[in-house]
Amino acid sequence: MNRTDLERFCHNLDWNLLHTFLVIVEERGVTRAAKRLLVTQPAVTNALKRLEVQFDCTLIDRGENDFTLTKAGQLLYEECQEVYSGVSRMAELLKDVREEVTGHVSIAAATHCRSPVIDVALARFHRENPKATLSIQVVTSGDVVTLVKRKTASCGFALTTASAAGLVSDVIFRSHFSLYCGKECELFGRNDITLEEVVAQPYVTYPTDQSGSEMARLTRARQEINFDKLPVGRSYHLEELVRMVEIGIGIGPFPVHVAQPLVDEGRLWRLPCFKELPVFDVSLVTNPKTRRNGAESAFIKILLDEIARTPMEERSYLN
Numbered sequence: 001m002n003r004t005d006l007e008r009f010c011h012n013l014d015w016n017l018l019h020t021f022l023v024i025v026e027e028r029g030v031t032r033a034a035k036r037l038l039v040t041q042p043a044v045t046n047a048l049k050r051l052e053v054q055f056d057c058t059l060i061d062r063g064e065n066d067f068t069l070t071k072a073g074q075l076l077y078e079e080c081q082e083v084y085s086g087v088s089r090m091a092e093l094l095k096d097v098r099e100e101v102t103g104h105v106s107i108a109a110a111t112h113c114r115s116p117v118i119d120v121a122l123a124r125f126h127r128e129n130p131k132a133t134l135s136i137q138v139v140t141s142g143d144v145v146t147l148v149k150r151k152t153a154s155c156g157f158a159l160t161t162a163s164a165a166g167l168v169s170d171v172i173f174r175s176h177f178s179l180y181c182g183k184e185c186e187l188f189g190r191n192d193i194t195l196e197e198v199v200a201q202p203y204v205t206y207p208t209d210q211s212g213s214e215m216a217r218l219t220r221a222r223q224e225i226n227f228d229k230l231p232v233g234r235s236y237h238l239e240e241l242v243r244m245v246e247i248g249i250g251i252g253p254f255p256v257h258v259a260q261p262l263v264d265e266g267r268l269w270r271l272p273c274f275k276e277l278p279v280f281d282v283s284l285v286t287n288p289k290t291r292r293n294g295a296e297s298a299f300i301k302i303l304l305d306e307i308a309r310t311p312m313e314e315r316s317y318l319n
Helices: 003-012 015-027 030-037 041-055 071-099 116-128 141-149 195-199 216-224 238-246 256-264 294-309
Strands: 060-062 067-069 104-109 133-138 155-159 168-182 252-255 268-270 279-286
Touching (some): 015 030, 141 155, 141 279, 155 294, 238 268
Parallel strands (some): 104 133
Antiparallel strands (some): 168 279
């Protein structure tokens, strides 16, 4: 394709079609993509067809119960990620230049990412960069990886089990998960609880507590004690799970180091259940391809410094 043809192609390309295609792939289907984009399913199908006509190739092999990217579709998806990340960061990069501010750091974090290492890094960052701003968005570990990969988040705190190719993961801390009940549960305060009594209880948990997901280790640990029932309640937020456990909706899983203060306050009771508690590493997730502003570079450097200066045994909450 010569320069004239290339310029004509770029001029005629509807860039919104690329965004629609990106969402179709991320949602693995036209129906879910339509719901996310708040448009009709035929509109999304038509956009996909127009894009395939524009590139003169099939992008998705569509079967009744199958969703598979063609080789061309996979290549286009990877390029769409780069296009999206570049466009999404334009305003932030230009804002820094125009206003000469230190910049903003957007952090995507899983709900149970609590550690003195993170707290010290956040406090140090604010102290050393008082003009910089930051935001923390609570999402699933899988969404942390997606946001960092798409460069819409400066960095993330996520379970290492959710990491993806092309991203860098540095372990911040290591923790155990166990099951807990609240005061409204018949097991609360007892030291003679049997495993049979535990598995008879209703269960509340995270939506990602399932096979093939980032919390699959917890799922396997439950399956090993034959505690694999359908949850009666779910939430991405640890605080909401604590609420459901405290008011007696069901028992639920929490990181031991996060739940211990609630146990000390008499709000939760740890249940004897797993022979070996499932272990999870929580990592700082960064994208080496991201063009960072000054604040982003400073925060990541500070957190890496705190990780390096703190021995792993001091960053591990294992019993």
